[in-house]
Each structure stands twice: as C-alpha cells, then as structure tokens.
Amino acid sequence: MSPDPASGDPIDYGRFDRGRGEDLNYWTLDPTLRFEARRVYPADEFEWAEEHLEAFGDAVAGPIAENAEEIDREGIGLDTYDRDGEVANRVRYPAGIEETERITYEEFGLTHDAFHAPPGREEPTSLLHPLTMQALLSFNDAGFVCPASMTVGAALVLERFDDGTNAETFRRLTSRDHDEHIEGAMFLTEKQGGSDVGANEVRAEPRADGAYELHGEKWFCSNVDAEGALALARTPDAPDGTVGLSLFVVPHTDADGEPNDLVVRRLKDKLGTIAVPTGEIVFEGATARLVGEEERGFRYMTEMLNYERLTNAMGAVGLVGRALLEAKIHAANREAFGETIQSFPLMRRDLVEMTVDYEAAAAFSYEAARQYLERNEAGDDSDAYRLMRLLVPVAKYKTARMAVETASYAMEVLGGNGYVRGFTTERLLRDAQVLPIWEGTSNVLSLDVLRVLGKEAAHEALIPHVRDLLDVEHPFVGSVAADVEERFAELQEALMTLATEDEDYAQYHAKRLADLLFDVVTAAVLVSEAEWAIEAEGDGRKALVAEAFVRSRFGDDTAYGVTSGDRSGMERFDAVARYASVDPESLVEAAPADD
Numbered sequence: 001m002s003p004d005p006a007s008g009d010p011i012d013y014g015r016f017d018r019g020r021g022e023d024l025n026y027w028t029l030d031p032t033l034r035f036e037a038r039r040v041y042p043a044d045e046f047e048w049a050e051e052h053l054e055a056f057g058d059a060v061a062g063p064i065a066e067n068a069e070e071i072d073r074e075g076i077g078l079d080t081y082d083r084d085g086e087v088a089n090r091v092r093y094p095a096g097i098e099e100t101e102r103i104t105y106e107e108f109g110l111t112h113d114a115f116h117a118p119p120g121r122e123e124p125t126s127l128l129h130p131l132t133m134q135a136l137l138s139f140n141d142a143g144f145v146c147p148a149s150m151t152v153g154a155a156l157v158l159e160r161f162d163d164g165t166n167a168e169t170f171r172r173l174t175s176r177d178h179d180e181h182i183e184g185a186m187f188l189t190e191k192q193g194g195s196d197v198g199a200n201e202v203r204a205e206p207r208a209d210g211a212y213e214l215h216g217e218k219w220f221c222s223n224v225d226a227e228g229a230l231a232l233a234r235t236p237d238a239p240d241g242t243v244g245l246s247l248f249v250v251p252h253t254d255a256d257g258e259p260n261d262l263v264v265r266r267l268k269d270k271l272g273t274i275a276v277p278t279g280e281i282v283f284e285g286a287t288a289r290l291v292g293e294e295e296r297g298f299r300y301m302t303e304m305l306n307y308e309r310l311t312n313a314m315g316a317v318g319l320v321g322r323a324l325l326e327a328k329i330h331a332a333n334r335e336a337f338g339e340t341i342q343s344f345p346l347m348r349r350d351l352v353e354m355t356v357d358y359e360a361a362a363a364f365s366y367e368a369a370r371q372y373l374e375r376n377e378a379g380d381d382s383d384a385y386r387l388m389r390l391l392v393p394v395a396k397y398k399t400a401r402m403a404v405e406t407a408s409y410a411m412e413v414l415g416g417n418g419y420v421r422g423f424t425t426e427r428l429l430r431d432a433q434v435l436p437i438w439e440g441t442s443n444v445l446s447l448d449v450l451r452v453l454g455k456e457a458a459h460e461a462l463i464p465h466v467r468d469l470l471d472v473e474h475p476f477v478g479s480v481a482a483d484v485e486e487r488f489a490e491l492q493e494a495l496m497t498l499a500t501e502d503e504d505y506a507q508y509h510a511k512r513l514a515d516l517l518f519d520v521v522t523a524a525v526l527v528s529e530a531e532w533a534i535e536a537e538g539d540g541r542k543a544l545v546a547e548a549f550v551r552s553r554f555g556d557d558t559a560y561g562v563t564s565g566d567r568s569g570m571e572r573f574d575a576v577a578r579y580a581s582v583d584p585e586s587l588v589e590a591a592p593a594d595d
Contacts, residue, residue: 008539008581010574014332014340019139019325019424020065026139027057030321031579032359035542036366037132039529040373048121049129053136056108060136064103067096068141071275072427078267078279089252089264091225091277100144100275106178108133111151115159115174126373127152127307131314138318139325142431143275145318146438147183147223149311153304154184154228157247161292161300165210166249169289173228185226186304187250187281191219195444197232197298198241202283204233204248204290212248212290213261214283224264224279225252230304231288232297239295247297248288262286272430306388309396309439310372313365316399316435320358323403323410323428327351328577330414342573349569350413351577354406356548361399363525364518368395383461390458391521393445398518400435401442407432446510449517450498459495462521469524472531476540476587480530480547484523487554491520519553526550540582541575544568548576 016024027034037053038046077092104110109118110133113125130152137145155173158166172182193199202216214233223229231250238244254260265280292300328351331342341347368391374384411418411425418425436442452458466488470481494513498506526546533542548568556564574580 010578010580012332013325013328013342013578016329017333019322019329020061022062024061025054025057026061026136026321026325027054029057029325032355032362033132033135033317033321035529035533036362037128039532040366040370041128041132042126045121045125045129049125049132052108052118053132056133057136059103059108060140064100064137065140067094067100068144068275069422069427070094070096071100071141071143073421075274076267076277078264078277080264080266087259087263089225089259089262091264091267097144097275100141101181102178104133104137104144104148105181106176109176110134110137110148111155111181112174112176114152115155116176127156127376128369128373131310131369134311135314135318135321138315139322141275142315142319142435143273145311145315146273146276147185147226149308149315150186150223150226150304151182151184151228153186153307153311154230156307157230157300157304158249158291160303161247161296163292165289166291169228169249169251182227183223185221185223185229186301186308187218187221187229187231188301189220190217195440197245198243200232200234200245202231202233204235204246204288206235212288213285214248214250214288215285216283218281218283220268220278221264221281222276222278224267224277224281227251227253230291230301232301233288235294242298244295245297246294247291247300249291250283250286250288254287260286271433272427273434305439306372306392309392309445310365310369312435312439313361313368313392313395313399316403316432317358317362317365319403319428319432319435320361320399320406323407323425323432324351324354324358326424326428327354327410327413345570347413348573348577350409352548352569352573353552354409355577356545356552357402357406359526359542359545360522360549361402363529364391364522365395365399367521367525368392383465386452386456386458386461387465389452389456390449390462390517393440393448393452394514394518394521396439397436397442397445397514400432400438403432403435404429442511446514447507449514450506450510453495453499459492462517463492466521466524469528472527474531474534474543474584474587476584477527477530477534477543477546480543480550481524481527483550483554484520484527487516488520488524491516523550523553534584534587538584540584540587541579543584543587544572544575544582548572 071094074094079088079090082088110130114127114130115124117123134145151173158170172180173184175181190200204212204214206212229250231248232245234244235246261284263282268278334341371384371387375388378384407429414425417423472478472481526549530543530546533539575582
C-alpha cells in the first residue's frame with residue numbers, strides 16, 4: 001500500500017522503482033482522480049465508495065498488473081474448428097485473465113453494483129462508480145476495460161429497453177458470481193458500413209418460436225466470444241438507413257454450450273489491447289433475441305454508445321495517469337550529471353505540463369460524467385441531457401488524443417528502456433492508439449458536436465453553465481476566470497458563425513470548434529474547482545493548475561513565450577507535479593491588483 005499524500009507534503013515518487021507492485025496503490029497515490037471522484041460522486045455514495053476504490057487500487061497495482069503483462073506477452077488464440085473440422089469458435093486465453101475477471105467482477109462487483117445493491121449499501125451505486133473503477137483498471141489494462149465496459153453498457157440497454165425477453169441475459173451480465181457471470185459486447189461495424197452504420201446489411205429473419213436468425217458479416221467484433229453480445233440487424237421489409245435497424249442479443253453458444261450458428265473467421269492481429277479478442281464473425285442463421293421493438297435498435301444502441309464513449313474518456317484518463325506515474329518515478333530516480341533528472345528545469349517544466357494536461361482530462365471527463373448522471377435523473381428534455389450530448393463526444397475525442405501524446409512522451413522520459421517491452425510505456429502507447437478509434441474517430445465525434453448543437457440547441461445549456469462555473473470571488477481565481485472570459489466570448493462567436501454558415505464550412509471547422517469548446521469548458525471547470533478547494537479545503541494548489549492550463553491554452557505566445565520571463569514550471573514543481581498543498585494567502589499576493 002502506497003503512502004497517502006493527503007498530508008499536503010510533496011509526493012516522493014523516488015520511493016518507488018516502477019509504477020506497479022505491492023507497495024503502490026493507484027487510488028491513494030493519485031490526488032487528481034480522488035479529487036474529481038469526490039466532486040462528482042453523490043455524497044453518501046462516495047463515503048461508501050472510497051474504501052472500496054482504495055482496495056481496488058491495491059488489486060489493480062498488484063495481481064491485475066501482473067496478469068496484464070502476462071496477457072500482453074502471451075496473447076490470445078482462436079480455434080475456429082476442432083480436430084474433426086466442426087465449428088468450435090474457441091478463444092484461448094492466458095491463465096491470468098480468469099484471475100483478473102474474478103477480482104474485477106466477483107470480488108469488486110464492477111458490473112454488478114450499478115444494478116444491484118452491493119455489500120454495505122441498500123441500493124445500487126450510480127454509474128459513476130463503474131466508470132471510476134474502469135479508470136483505475138486502465139492504469140494497467142486498457143484492453144480488459146473494453147469487455148468490462150461493454151458488459152455494463154449491454155446491461156444498461158437491457159435494463160432500459162428490454163421487455164423481459166432477455167431477463168436471463170441481464171441477470172448473468174450483472175451477476176457477482178464468476179461462474180454465472182457473462183460479458184457483453186457491441187457488434188456494429190460491417191465492412192461496407194464503418195462509421196456509416198445506416199449502411200449495415202446483416203439480416204434478421206423471424207422464426208415461429210419468436211426468436212430470429214441472423215445472416216451476414218460483422219467486421220470488427222471486440223470481445224468476440226461474449227455471451228451477452230448486442231448486434232444491429234435489419235428485419236424483412238425494414239427501411240434503409242439507421243431507422244430500419246433492430247437490436248438483438250446474440251449469444252456465442254446455445255443453451256447446451258454448443259456453438260451458435262456463426263463462425264469466428266479470425267482474430268484481428270492488433271497493435272495493442274491484447275486482452276480483448278477482436279474478430280470477424282459470419283452469421284449463418286445464428287439464433288438471436290429481439291431487444292424491445294423492431295426498428296428502434298439504433299436508438300437503443302446510442303444509449304450504450306454514450307456510455308462507451310464516456311468509458312473511453314475515463315480509460316484515457318487512467319492511461320494518462322499511469323504513463324505520468326511511470327515518468328515521475330523514473331525522473332525521481334534516474335541520475336544524470338550528478339542529479340536526478342527531475343531536478344533539471346526543462347524536465348520540471350515537462351512534468352508540470354503533463355500533470356496539468358492530466359488534471360484537464362480528468363476534470364472535463366468527470367464533468368461530462370456528472371451531466372450524464374444528472375440526465376439520467378432529469379430526462380431527455382433537460383439541460384443536463386443537452387450538456388451530456390455535447391460534452392461526451394468532446395471528452396472522448398480530446399482525452400483519446402491526450403492519452404496517445406502523454407504515453408508517447410512518457411516513453412521518451414524513460415529513454416531507450418521506454419521503447420522496450422517490459423518497461424510498460426511501450427504497452428501504454430500501443431493500447432492508447434486505439435482510443436481515438438474506438439466508439440468514433442476524431443472527425444466523427446466533431447461532426448456529432450455539430451449535430452447536437454444544431455438539433456438539440458446544446459449551446460443554450462452550455463453558455464449559462466460556463467457562466468456559472470466562472471462566477472468566483474477569490475482574487476487570484478478571479479484573475480484566471482477573467483482570462484477565460486475572453487476566449488469564452490470567442491467560443492460564443494464561433495458558435496454563432498457556424499450556425500449561420502453553410503454546412504461545408506461548418507464541417508471544415510468542426511474539429512477546431514471541439515478543441516475550443518474543450519479548452520473553454522475545462523478552464524471554467526478548473527476555475528470552479530480552484531474556488532471550491534480554497535473554500536472547502538484551504539488549499540490553493542488547484543488554482544495554480546487552473547492558471548497553468550489557461551496560460552498553456554490562452555496565454556501570450558509572443559516568441560513562443562521564450563521572452564516572457566516565465567519560470568512557473570520550476571517554481572511550482574512541487575505544488576503541481578508532486579501535489580504539495582499551497583497556502584491560499586500566497587495566491588492573494590500573486591493576484592493582480594484591480595485597476
């Protein structure tokens with residue numbers, strides 16, 4: 001168990017020789033994650049969850065970490081046929097995957113607790129709890145997060161839309177008994193479709209017994225042997241496009257454990273995320289059960305898609321946290337020219353900037369999660385729904401790119417070792433690279449932002465929300481908020497411009513709009529957090545983080561800052577990169593005087 005840095009002293013990363021092991025706990029050693037969870041969790045739930053998350057932080061840094069390395073090293077195999085040439089569809093896993101599943105699903109109830117009351121509670125948790133657990137899991141195994149997340153997502157869809165036809169599937173998806181538990185999956189992608197889901201061609205033929213038979217091919221099926229897989233297909237005479245798609249549960253095997261009428265043609269030879277088998281499936285009359293009503297499948301699936309995109313963001317946050325931890329541990333131990341490399345000004349600047357990016361990714365993702373939770377209570381006519389629809393795709397897009405960049409630079413901090421298997425950062429980079437691809441590419445997500453602004457008028461909820469976040473009183477925090485106000489006005493102007501220009505122009509600028517939206521909202525959230533931390537905890541550290549983020553995004557870039565005289569990364573290294581507490585009174589002295 002790692003030391004709890006809650007004392008306010010700088011964290012001594014030199015006490016560790018690597019970013020995993022029995023002496024390290026991802027929860028207690030990560031004030032960023034703890035701060036955001038405490039801010040967003042329902043109060044009574046966080047009181048229960050904190051002990052649970054601390055224990056899980058130990059497990060992820062210990063046996064789950066060891067299993068992740070074994071799984072990545074040994075890989076996963078497939079026996080499509082048995083020795084007699086009969087279809088087997090058997091996926092071969094390393095031994096460590098079963099222990100990871102038992103720890104995650106049975107001991108800690110990741111896929112159970114949001115649907116059934118866990119030990120110590122009288123009611124289920126919010127969905128923020130599995131999301132936070134998935135962030136912790138991503139410190140070590142972003143691949144395993146995929147089936148864990150899709151299991152929650154599939155259960156969420158069945159809970160909300162199924163008429164009872166698939167009650168047994170829901171029960172097993174959410175079971176805490178490992179021997180009964182099954183995993184979920186989401187089979188959308190077809191070769192001719194890709195992001196154009198409306199082009200899907202897999203057919204669903206009704207049978208006399210009420211079930212359906214699926215015919216056709218799915219090109220990317222992550223968690224290919226899931227017994228609780230959801231698949232989109234088109235029933236007879238259904239219209240073209242997404243409006244004609246229905247949703248089905250397609251088990252991997254039948255009630256007797258024999259293969260369903262499908263063939264797993266092959267597994268994809270992927271760059272990373274080795275823990276989740278991704279393959280190609282040919283349905284040859286596979287038995288499937290309808291979820292809800294026909295021709296409403298795409299709407300049902302978007303419920304899961306919103307959750308998966310949020311999971312993708314949370315996974316990116318966890319991966320950034322682990323990459324940053326590896327970089328800080330190495331910088332605190334590696335000596336060059338008689339000093340540890342964290343002593344050198346340029347490395348200090350790098351670690352401060354990486355920490356600020358981590359804080360930004362976590363702040364925005366948890367804000368998106370907060371709106372997601374509030375929408376579940378308020379419904380689809382609420383401001384929370386509009387904010388959720390706007391923030392979730394931006395969170396997924398931006399954090400995914402940040403994960404790739406941070407993992408790449410953490411590898412650079414470690415030098416040649418960082419490029420070598422066994423030193424973690426190379427695996428983090430391989431795993432990170434899928435995050436911009438899963439659940440929609442950067443372009444797809446940016447265009448989704450345009451759609452939600454146009455169809456949902458999400459800006460009408462966004463603008464007052466940002467204004468509320470920027471309404472602060474502390475003089476130092478207020479000076480940071482004033483710097484954000486200028487870009488906030490530019491964001492409003494950009495929204496108005498794209499609303500009045502033609503569609504081609506709007507699409508051309510969609511990604512830059514998403515960038516600006518992320519920067520403004522993140523800055524506003526950090527400003528609000530800084531005010532809260534000063535008032536509630538007497539700590540000004542978050543104010544320095546907010547200022548650093550605003551300067552990095554909105555600051556004067558004359559000569560790229562070389563002539564600015566700025567030394568903040570050196571002077572604030574302990575406060576920002578090592579999480580030392582900051583006396584708020586020292587901030588008042590640094591705040592600019594009123595004119």
